[in-house]
Amino acid sequence: MTCCLNPACHNPPNPDGTMFCSHCGTGLVVLRNRYRPIKSLGGGGFGKTYLAEDIDKLNERCVIRTSNK
Numbered sequence: 924m925t926c927c928l929n930p931a932c933h934n935p936p937n938p939d940g941t942m943f944c945s946h947c948g949t950g951l952v953v954l955r956n957r958y959r960p961i962k963s964l965g966g967g968g969f970g971k972t973y974l975a976e977d978i979d980k981l982n983e984r985c986v987i988r989t990s991n992k
């Protein structure tokens with residue numbers, strides 16, 4: 924599962940191996956070639972937070988945050 928990072932996307936989860944979100948067309952990215960977002964944890968004033976896998980740590984789960992700036 925790779926999560927679309929477009930804040931306006933209504934259905935962010937996409938299957939593994941997908942290059943672009945099937946709902947909004949946004950490119951699905953691995954942040955810093957390391958963190959793969961897999962699930963949205965919700966948003967707030969500072970941006971949205973995501974549950975992610977750290978590829979450098981054998982896909983250990985972590986939380987990442989994207990800025991709205």
Ligand SMILES: [Zn+2]
Pocket residue numbers: 927928929932933934935944945946947948949
């Ligand atoms: Zn999307």
